[in-house]
Amino acid sequence: MSDHRAGLVGVVGRPNVGKSTLVNALVGFPVAITSRKAQTTRHRILGVLTRPDAQILFVDTPGLQNEHTAALNRQLRRAAYSVIAEVPVLLWVADILKVTDEDLQIVKELPKEACVLAVLNKADRIARDHHREAAFELGQRLAQLYPFKSIIPISAQSGFQLETLLKELVAVLPEGPALMDTEQVTDRPLRFMAAELIREKLFRLLGDELPYEATVVIDQYEESPGRTLIHATIVVGRASHKPMVLGEAGQRLKRIGTEARRDIAKIAGIPVELRLWVKVVANWADQDKLVQSFGYGDL
Secondary structure, eight states, X not given: OOOOEXXXXXXXXXXXXXXXXXXXXXXXXXXXXXXXXXXXXXXXXXXXXXXXXXXXXXXXXXXXXXXXXXXXXXXXXXXXXXXXXXXXXXXXEEETTOOOHHHHHHHXXXXXXXXXXXXXXXXXXXXXXXXXHHHHHHHHHHHHHSOOSEEEEOOTTTOTTHHHHXXXXXXHSOBOOOSSOTTXXXXXXXXXXXXXXXXXXXXXXXXXXXXXXXXXXXXXXXXXXXXXXXXXXXXXXXXXXXXXXXXGGGHHHHHHHHHHHHHHHHHHSSOEEEEEEEEEOTTGGXXXXXXXXXXXXXX
16 A cells, blocks of 8 residues: 655745745745745745655645735735635744744634644744743743644755654645646646746835735736747836836836746746836725735635
């Protein structure tokens, strides 16, 4: 009887604890975009790791937070909580040096019947004795708060203890064949990845200067031998946001396009022609119908 294992693993936690960076590191491919901006992840992203002994389908989720209550944020919370409710194996991810009340509230809401591993990210920053002592005390506190299967300090950036984490995950997955093609690393098409990469460059280049209400819509996507043509629109929520994206004489938009085109071409494996526009749709993130029309209705 084969001892091959396969299953879904939900990755949950508050914003900016490194969930997407962790999924990318485990899969070995940038399936989820990353930036310092909270809730950069807006969709449930599936990252597929295929090994000789197992296939793990990681479900990356939007960061859970209560600060913003707009229609977009409500939809993101629903997406994350649906994974918590539906996926039997979960990774709860936290920053090992910044576990907040918000983190602990998420722990309290984890289903008792789930198999949950606590992943304490950014452990490479524990350089001093008092940090190590605080981390040990945190582990003890978490063990009293929830019956975690394991509590593992890791670093998604450096790779510290990622193999240990994977061994723990494989051990709790059910026996069975691969659930997806072994050559796949995600279930998302290139068209979706292109929009996400444009949004990643937007957030990385503007940082906190640009408010949260910005998204990307693919208007045209054509694949032909030797080239992929993409027309995309960056949608912002206020007229004052448009010049932020454009930059002086359009230079910032040009840079967004250049960096996004480079990364899209790496994934596509062929040259990409990318054209970008910026459009204002007033307060779109506060309106349920508009949120759904921009692709956030079925996360």
